[in-house]
Structures are given as C-alpha cells and as structure tokens.
Amino acid sequence: MPKCPNAVGFLMLGTVLAGGAMPLGAPAVAASAGGAVVTGPDADHPSARDHARAHGRHRAGQHDKQRQSGRQQQNLAHDVTLALTPMQKGQTDSRALPYNWQKTDATANFFSDQNNLSDITNRPNQKSDSTATGDTSDSTQKSDQPVTSPAPQDDAASAEMLAYLRDLAAKKQFTGSALVVRHGRVLARFAAGEADEERHIPNRPDTVYRVMSITKQFTSMLVLKLQDRGLLKLDDPICPYLVPQYIKACPAAWRPITIRETVTHTSGIPNIEKLPSYLANVTRPTTPRRLIRQFVNLPLLFTPGTDWSYTNSGYVLAGAIIQAVTHQPYGVVLRKLITEPLNLRHTGYSTTYPPRGFAKGYFRLGSPAPLLNNSELFSATGLYTTVDDLARWDRAFGSYAVAPPATVKLAFTPQAKCPPGGCLNLPSSAYAFGWLVDRLQGHRLRYHPGLFMGYTASNMYLPDDDIQVVVLSNVQDTDTAGIARHLATLALDL
Secondary structure (H helix, E strand, C coil): CCCCCHHHHHHHHHHHCCCCCCCCCCCEEEEECCEEEEECCCCCCHHHHHCHHHHHCCHHHHHHHHHHHHHHHHHHCCCCCCCCCCCCCCCCCCCEECCCCCCCEEECCEEECCCCCCCEECCCCECCCCECCECCCCCECCCCCCCCEECCCCCHHHHHHHHHHHHHHHCCCCCEEEEEEECCEEEEEEEECEEECCCCEECCCCCCEECHHHHHHHHHHHHHHHHHCCCCCCCCECHHHHCCCCCCCCCHHHCCCEHHHHHCCCCCCCCHHHCHHHHCCCCCCCCHHHHHHCCCCCCCCCCCCCCCCCCHHHHHHHHHHHHHHHCCCHHHHHHHHHHCCCCCCCCECCCCCCCCCCCCCEEECCEECCCCCHHHHHHHHCCEECHHHHHHHHHHHHHCCCCCHHHHHHHHCCCEECCCCCHHHCCCCEECCCCEEEEECCEEEEEEEEEECCEEEEEEEECCCCEEEEEEECECCCCHHHHHHHHHHHHHCC
16 A cells, blocks of 8 residues: 555545545634634644645734634634534534533532433434354434433433432542433433532533543544545555654564554554553653654564454554545544534544643542643544533434444444453453444443543443443543443333
8 A cells, every 4th residue: 555645635635524625724623611622733744744834924814814713713612502503503414403402400519410412413223234253233223202302300210310320429439421311312411520629610511521542433433434535444554654754664563564453452562551651741742753653663462463452552553544644633634524524512632632621630539630731642542522422423323424334334343352351351242443342231332431540431322222321530530331331221221
C-alpha cells in the first residue's frame, strides 16, 4: 500500500468528509457548558506543518473572521440544555429524533430526572446470523416509540433504578452521571456528587466527562468509515501510512502489523499507558509523533495477530493513520464524520482540555488527579462527552445513522478471543472494534469501559433490546462497570 501524497489527499477531501472539506487552519467547535471549545489543527500534523508558510501571510486577515465566527458559534452553543434537532439545524437526516426536555429536579446533592434527555436516534428491525468466532448475531428489535419519552411516573423499574442510584450516592459510592434508556424511553437520568470539589460545583445529568477508553469505539468507527470511503483497508500494513510523517523508518517487527490489529489489540505492541516516560508527562502537551516515538522501538509482546493484549499504542497509531489519509487533525475528522452528522453536540476531542465546566477528575473523594492534557490521550482515550450523547451514539448503531448496516455489523463482530478471565478482566468472550462482546441474561451485549487518572466510565448497549446504559464518573474508584451491569439487568427485567 503506497503512501497517500498530500496533493492527492487534499483533492479527496470534498468527497471524503461529509459536509464538505474543512479548510486547513479552520477550528472544529464543540458546544460546551460554558461556551465553545476550539480544536485547532495538530501542530505535529504533516499538512499543518508543510503548509504553514503558504498560509502565513493570510492568517492576519483570517484571524478576525475566525474570531468573529467563534463568537457567533459560542453564542449559539451557550446553553447545553438546548437540544437542537437536525430539522431545527436545517439538516435533512430525519433519523435523529428528539427527546422530551423538561426541568431537572434537584434533591439534596444529587439530580434525578427520567424526563430529560437530548435527542438520539431510532432504530429499525434487522436480523443476521452468527459465526464461530463468537457471538455475532445481529438481530435487532425496532423501537415502538419513535420519539424518546419519559417513563411513567409509577414505573416500578424506574423507581427501583433511581432508588439504587440514590442509595449509592448516599453511601458516597457513586459520583457522576447515569442514564438508562429502553425503546427510546428514559428510565433513569441521574447525577450525584461534585464536578469540582474545591468550588462545590455539582455534577448534573448533562455534565461533560472525560470517558477515556470509550474513545476507542469512536476511533474504530472512523477507521471503518474511512475504509468504506476507499482511503484505507483494514488488512493493509500500517507502515506505509506512517512513514515518513510519523516514523522515519518501519521497524522490521512492525512490517506485518495491519490496521485491523491496531484497533483490536492484536498487534503485540506494548501499551504506552504502562511506560514511565508516558505517565510522567500526561499533563504536558505533546504530538502523535512524540507519542509514537516512545514505543516504536520496543520489542513486541507476541507475533502480530496471534494473541490479544490491551494496548493504547495501537489506537495512537490508528489516530495517526486517520490523520494521514484525510490530511486533517483527528478532532476535525471526528467532528465531520461522527459528532456533527449525529448531532452529538457535547462530544469531541481537543488537543488541550475538554470544554469549560467539565468534571474534574479524582482518584477518590478528596484526592484530585492531575489535570491531563488531551494531546497525551489522543485517539486512544481523549474523548469528552455526556451520558445523553453516548446513549444517542449507541442508538445510532441500531438506526444505521452512524454507518451502513454492513459496517455496523462489522463493528460488533468479534475480532479476537478474550483471555480466560475476559478482556480487561471483565465478563466478555471476545473483542470487536472498540466493543467488548458479552451476553447478559442471554441477551446480546456490547460495551466498553474507560478508566484512567481520575475518571471511570461504562457504556453498555443491548442492541436486540434497544437498551442503552451509560455510567460516567469523575472519581476513579467508582465501580461504573458494576453499576452499569446492575442497571442493565433491571432494564431487561421490565
């Protein structure tokens, strides 16, 4: 697979990125609790570096225009509780349907509201078969209710979920936000604890969190979407995409490694997150090239494709490849291909920090974690989002709003068997593209956790039952996986 020349790459942008090409130097803007966050081009990105001089003389004139545009976008996005549907935004994708949005009630130090949620998508009926690799059945159940609505006030399951979450909060065993949706009905929407202990700012159901490895679902889908557009193939070797922009030469051990293996943890490349050099610098800005430099010469753990070992390094390489084939920064590609089309207004990636007002991370209550720089997290763990946006993301798989049916089926198809104790020591039989494969009470389950430096998260999706369970916390010792599984079990018992 030859490298994609920059000149050809720029010509591709008009057809590659939905909504048209993003001019080099133009920021990606994501709505936030306190205004807009700007994701500018990566300083280490080859296109930005190579064309800096050509754009230099235009920057002075463009600066005022961008600043004015930024203020306009900031004004439009100032209220995170205002959820715009695609129709309101002038878009034509009728698959994104609105939730009812009513007031949130505050009780003591936590919020409980099964009525409130920003819009997500509905999903059609579809069936498929299974393979010997693991559980790949693709049957789905169509939502009976096209518009998400609150659960009845006397709904026993809803009451049980909220009682469970309130009890955890009262025992200081849950700090964060949680959401349970079934067939488009909000069964529980809850928040507890503080987003900022020093300033006593409470968590809310719409609080923005870092979600760490849930990022992998998004990065994997970008890779699959770029394959659909003909810019890469999953079984292409990685080195032609990385040399010379990100590495000077391909290590001999890396030559057989494929793109598929980078996003399924089967490359054998050691996990950058375990390296002392990485952990010592997580608060400092960096670039993808510098991240890759930390592990490019390390010996592999096993022959590529022969085993499974969780590694953020593979996802760093996947992010670099995404940038290489699109000639756009990762955050811009994420916005153009996923968050903007799906109206995930509070989801994104910034090379610095999440939007103002995001939940600060704590190792445990009263023990603040360091303020991470997003460039260190990159395409492996750098996503920020809300419980509402993640539920909408999950349902976009069922509606095929995120990608065509064949691509959605591939995203959920097992790619590697888990170790005997499960992938990440969690109940699971296999790993798909950013999703752990499991069954809950016999029902097909796809999910992924997130855990690092003050944050923990769990995003669970039961596609055959149209159930989404999202639990996000800014206190690392919170058992989000256990809480999510219990809530999912309650939702199944309806």
